[in-house]
């Protein structure tokens with residue numbers, strides 16, 4: 001079972017989406033910045049580390065999105081936690097993905113999300129983002 005943690009980063013009413021590099025598992029599909037939870041860390045710590053690696057930014061990891069956590073994917077079973085996230089710095093290096101987009105709630109479904117990210121996207125679309133925005 002693969003443990004993954006991902007950040008739903010909110011800024012100015014928009015959400016950061018990242019496109020997976022073509023050669024990777026799930027290549028070309030869109031996801032929330034994040035990655036595997038390592039043995040020595042909590043899912044929140046994993047999010048903090050991944051935001052630092054991918055964007056060069058400090059993040060405040062807020063609460064978990066109340067969505068389904070377990071998924072069977074073509075690559076095996078996955079346990080994934082999504083967290084509302086606020087950036088404390090704005091370097092926004094955008095290094096890990098092939099492409100990044102800041103999407104308004106109305107634009108969320110303009111990109112092709114990984115299957116396991118779709119429940120989180122649906123929840124975001126129904127949420128008032130103001131409380132997670134700076």
Ligand SMILES: Nc1nc2c([nH]c(=O)n2[C@H]2C[C@H](O)[C@@H](COP(=O)(O)OP(=O)(O)OP(=O)(O)O)O2)c(=O)[nH]1
Nearest residue numbers: 004005006025026031032033034035036114116117
């Ligand atoms: N980060 C992230 N991964 C997701 C999402 N939805 C989803 O199914 N996944 C899956 C894709 C991958 O199978 C897995 C994340 O693993 P990964 O290989 O990208 O993790 P990583 O960044 O630690 O990768 P690595 O280079 O260290 O191997 O979770 C999502 O919204 N965000």
